[in-house]
Amino acid sequence: MSLTLIIGTKTWSSWSLRPWVAMKEAKLPFKEIVIHLRQTDTRARILEYCPAGKVPILIDGRDMIWESLAILDYLAARFPEAKLWPHDFAALACARSVSAEMHSGFPDLRRELPMDIGADLPTPTLSPAATADVERVQAIWRDARSRFGGAGHFLFGRFSNADAMYAPVVTRFRTYNIPVDPVCAAYMLAVLSLHSMTEWYRAADEEQIE
Ligand SMILES: N[C@@H](CCC(=O)N[C@@H](CS)C(=O)NCC(=O)O)C(=O)O
Known part of the structure; x- marks a missing residue:
């Protein structure tokens, strides 16, 4: 398993916090890359990873997932033992x-x-x-x-x-x-x-x- 989560500045990036906290609570090991927001090169740096131009972005081997809710859904399906959605x-x-x-x-x-x-x-x-x-x-x-x-x-x-x-x-x-x-x-x-x-x-x- 090789997971990388690309996130924004932790002080401001509410969307980044969502998958980050879920991955930590699920005890999934991952590499973190922080792209600082509100900089002249922010957009260009995000675009190096994903054409949608927003963080968070999850890279799982050859696969890329973007949009916070899609990442959470993906994590729940990929790691069912983490029980990230309720069972009932x-x-x-x-x-x-x-x-x-x-x-x-x-x-x-x-x-x-x-x-x-x-x-x-x-x-x-x-x-x-x-x-x-x-x-x-x-x-x-x-x-x-x-x-x-x-x-x-x-x-x-x-x-x-x-x-x-x-x-x-x-x-x-x-x-x-x-x-x-x-x-x-x-x-x-x-x-x-x-x-x-x-x-x-x-x-x-x-x-x-x-
Ligand atoms: N709908 C997206 C929203 C993502 C979003 O707006 N991320 C902000 C940071 S919190 C961003 O990447 N902004 C790009 C920029 O500041 O250039 C999601 O759920 O992931």
Whole structure:
């Protein structure tokens, strides 16, 4: 097995965090290549690997996978023992749906609460659209936790791809001190307590940001 994950600057690259945290939690060994974002050569450097021009990119031997959700799906199929999607069909239906909703949605939340992982910033006044996004995310977390969380600490009990998809949102809520209900606060704590998240935060802290 030869896996390489190409990612962006850890402080900012929310999309990169998703497969990275899943691979760490699945204990898959991989080589990491960081391409610094917001540089004059960023796009050219990404294009050296993938014509889509975005990170993350996973290289598995001769195969290349791009788009964060496609990478997570691929990892679940390639390494079934990692159990990156829930096994139960009701849970799987919900996990895939909320992951796809995250992948394609929440543009206002993304724009108004950009990932800035180590920062501790005042809560901004959000637009009605971003406020609705924040409420929808919390409704998703509450629903998954109550229906599928069981004795585990994550959306579907044990860590899954759905948690990987929402991990950057957890960091955004923390950075901007977004008020959340107790169920969501407990879920955020579980995500932020993952070894992989601690490792990502530490590495982000050591980045030279220009
Ligand atoms: N839909 C893509 C979005 C990827 C994306 O937008 N990545 C950003 C970094 S977080 C990027 O590569 N930007 C290119 C650039 O800054 O030139 C995914 O799910 O992977």
